[in-house]
Amino acid sequence: MNINAPLKKGRKYDQVLAGAREVFLREGFEGASVDQIARDAGVSKATLYSYFPDKQALFMAVLTSQCQMQSEQAMGIEILQRPVPEALYSIARSFLDFLMSDFSVEVFRVCVAESARFPELGRAFYDSGPKLVLDQIADYLASERVQRDLDIADPYMAADQFLQLCRADMLLRKIFSIETSAAPEDMDRVARETVATFLARYQRR
Known part of the structure; x- marks a missing residue:
């Protein structure tokens, strides 16, 4: 499996990704079949394979596209x-x-479950998800605009601290199915407290 192999794109590429996303979310990685993905995407298996060599590459393309979209919205x-x-x-x-x-939670579960058998899947997940976010926030914290207000000697460490504060305990509760969702007001509260705690540590006096 070569997750990092370049994938050609075409008219039906986004259509395949959309169908795959729904199947992976509904069935999980192990339960998802190429046949079902092709049916949900409304394409033939030949078309699907013309874009993606295997299910792992398709899974990572779905993850990467979602992370890129989220990054564009957040940053x-x-x-x-x-x-x-x-x-x-x-x-x-x-x-x-x-x-x-x-x-996001389903992808996390899948990658943890599959990473022992497919270490490259875990690495690709980390690089296209957590590391991408960490790098972008670190770049922002190192910017002249931020450094005027905050005293941050190690932007990468500060970015990691910021993200860990965001996760709080609600992520574990959802991963372990203790709770099935997080209320918007709870996420607002965590975001506000994350920023307050972060500024208390790094704001210039």
């Missing part, structure tokens, strides 16, 4: 131009929306 230019506390709140809230989504 858009308009958001990053706001005052730092407002920008941090928007980033935290957007991150929580994605983190607590059914898709």
Whole structure:
């Protein structure tokens, strides 16, 4: 399996991704079949295989596309131009929306379950998801705009701390099916407290 092999794109590429996303979310990685994905996407198996060599590559393409879309929403230019506390709140809230989504939790479960058999799947998941977010937030924290307000010597460490504060306990409760969803007001509260705690540590005096 070569997860990092370049994938050609075409007219039905997005159609295949949309169908695959629904099947993976509904059936999980192990339960999802290429036949079912092709049916849900409304394409032939030959068309599907013309884009993706195997189910693992398709799974990672779905994950990557979702992470990129989330990143564009959370780290858009308009958001990053706001005052730092407002920008941090928007980033935290957007991150929580994605983190607590059914898709994100299911992907996390799948990658943990499959990473022993397919270590490259775990690496690809980390690189296209957690590491991507961490790198982007670290770049933002290292920017001149942020450094005027915050005293951050190690942006990468600060970004990791920020994300860990966002996760709080609600992620574990959902992963373990203790709760099936997070209320918007709870995510708002966690985002606000994340920013307050982060600023208390790093704001210039």
